Amino acid sequence: MDVLSDNFAMFREGFIGTVELTALSALLALVLGTAVAAFRVSPVPALRIFGTAWVTLLRNTPLVLLFLAVTLGLPALGLKGWDSFWLAVMALGCYTSAFVCEAVRSGINAVPVGQAEAARSIGMTFGQTLTQIVLPQATRTAIPPIGSLMIALAKNTAIASGFNVTELGSVQKSLNADAGYNIYVIFLWIAVCYIIITFAISGLFRLLENRLAVAR
Amino acid sequence: MSEVSVTKDAAPAADALVVLKKVNKHFGALHVLQDIDLTIARGEVVVVIGPSGSGKSTLCRTINRLETTESGSISIDGRPLPQEGRELARLRADVGMVFQSFNLFAHKTVLENVTLGQVKVRRKDRKEAEATARTLLDRVGVGAQADKYPAQLSGGQQQRVAIARALAMDPKVMLFDEPTSALDPEMINEVLEVMQQLARDGMTMVVVTHEMGFARSAANRVVFMADGRIVEEARPDQFFNNPRSDRAKDFLSKILHH
Numbered sequence: 001m002d003v004l005s006d007n008f009a010m011f012r013e014g015f016i017g018t019v020e021l022t023a024l025s026a027l028l029a030l031v032l033g034t035a036v037a038a039f040r041v042s043p044v045p046a047l048r049i050f051g052t053a054w055v056t057l058l059r060n061t062p063l064v065l066l067f068l069a070v071t072l073g074l075p076a077l078g079l080k081g082w083d084s085f086w087l088a089v090m091a092l093g094c095y096t097s098a099f100v101c102e103a104v105r106s107g108i109n110a111v112p113v114g115q116a117e118a119a120r121s122i123g124m125t126f127g128q129t130l131t132q133i134v135l136p137q138a139t140r141t142a143i144p145p146i147g148s149l150m151i152a153l154a155k156n157t158a159i160a161s162g163f164n165v166t167e168l169g170s171v172q173k174s175l176n177a178d179a180g181y182n183i184y185v186i187f188l189w190i191a192v193c194y195i196i197i198t199f200a201i202s203g204l205f206r207l208l209e210n211r212l213a214v215a216r
Numbered sequence: 217m218s219e220v221s222v223t224k225d226a227a228p229a230a231d232a233l234v235v236l237k238k239v240n241k242h243f244g245a246l247h248v249l250q251d252i253d254l255t256i257a258r259g260e261v262v263v264v265i266g267p268s269g270s271g272k273s274t275l276c277r278t279i280n281r282l283e284t285t286e287s288g289s290i291s292i293d294g295r296p297l298p299q300e301g302r303e304l305a306r307l308r309a310d311v312g313m314v315f316q317s318f319n320l321f322a323h324k325t326v327l328e329n330v331t332l333g334q335v336k337v338r339r340k341d342r343k344e345a346e347a348t349a350r351t352l353l354d355r356v357g358v359g360a361q362a363d364k365y366p367a368q369l370s371g372g373q374q375q376r377v378a379i380a381r382a383l384a385m386d387p388k389v390m391l392f393d394e395p396t397s398a399l400d401p402e403m404i405n406e407v408l409e410v411m412q413q414l415a416r417d418g419m420t421m422v423v424v425t426h427e428m429g430f431a432r433s434a435a436n437r438v439v440f441m442a443d444g445r446i447v448e449e450a451r452p453d454q455f456f457n458n459p460r461s462d463r464a465k466d467f468l469s470k471i472l473h474h
Contacts, residue, residue: 123308137322
């Protein structure tokens with residue numbers, strides 16, 4: 001059981017790496033996903049087509065391929081100098097944004113159409129109707145599925161260890177090289193770290209859900 | 217069905233506020249609006265009645281372009297309705313709308329419902345907007361409910377808030393799309409009284425309703441629709457006592473005798 005105490009700094013670094021990767025990718029996914037959902041319900045056909053293409057492409061690409069595309073493709077296109085952490089944030093954030101978009105859109109569809117009609121009939125623009133009236137009410141419905149997506153995102157960050165990012169997966173890779181530790185114990189501690197992160201996410205989302213439930 | 221030539225008994229179109237010309241619309245195969253010509257003068261109260269499915273709600277909703285039309289023209293205060301976008305939004309602010317299902321913003325308090333449009337669309341100062349909102353809420357008799365959420369109010373109260381929300385934009389014309397059809401019988405009168413008062417104050421109103429009593433007492437003109445057409449237009453006393461078209465006679469005989 002001393003693998004944790006012997007290598008505590010390494011575990012801590014990996015844990016923080018996973019948390020940072022999750023938090024930043026989640027932020028990107030939520031912002032992008034909400035924006036793309038707005039595109040998909042907008043009255044402008046070009047934006048709707050872009051939104052549909054974005055979701056179709058990213059939702060149907062395996063995450064590993066997306067990582068490859070980002071780490072190999074972007075430098076080939078001349079985007080050099082990004083470190084592997086930010087490339088991983090980009091891959092994870094864009095990938096998850098496609099799913100967030102659909103969760104947000106299901107929330108939007110659950111808001112009675114009369115709410116948007118009332119907003120438009122007092123002269124609100126599309127943007128005002130969406131941000132003032134529809135999205136705040138859509139959030140309640142969208143929060144539970146988005147919570148699940150964020151947990152999935154936290155676990156998906158493990159793929160980044162294959163692309164030179166320091167996170168929990170890379171702890172396992174480096175420790176396996178040193179003989180002498182029981183591999184199951186290493187896995188156990190890594191699993192505990194993931195559980196801490198995923199439980200924290202579920203707790204956060206349960207809090208959000210409760211807060212929104214009492215709001216009216 | 218006899219087609220009676222439509223005569224204009226009410227105010228002539230000297231000061232026309234809303235003008236519809238040859239408006240047509242289909243819902244799939246259903247020709248829901250057929251060559252609708254209608255002119256509403258400033259200060260006039262026009263009540264639209266007719267059997268369900270006759271297109272009267274659709275007609276009401278085309279006036280602020282919540283429903284698009286396929287042909288014909290609609291203008292408000294001399295300006296044709298623009299395409300969807302900022303300009304249309306600006307024009308809609310001048311056209312108040314009251315819905316059958318109230319459609320109050322569920323996540324906002326009563327006061328916020330009446331303030332929101334003033335602040336976001338009219339760019340009024342929040343303090344000033346709240347003062348206006350409270351005055352209007354008092355006027356429709358729900359001042360005491362200002363800090364509640366819509367779901368905590370009765371249907372009649374919600375509809376009166378919805379009227380206040382529309383009035384807060386200082387509209388040129390008010391559209392009422394069956395405002396009392398979703399209400400319990402004892403709440404209908406409290407809403408109708410507010411509408412009567414508005415009519416007396418000189419508001420231009422288009423009211424789609426099944427309330428014949430309101431049509432008799434508040435309307436300057438009754439427009440009778442059936443099967444997507446305006447079949448008859450007349451002053452209320454004339455329409456109810458002496459309808460000219462068979463379709464209107466048939467409709468009235470079904471609703472007035474019990």
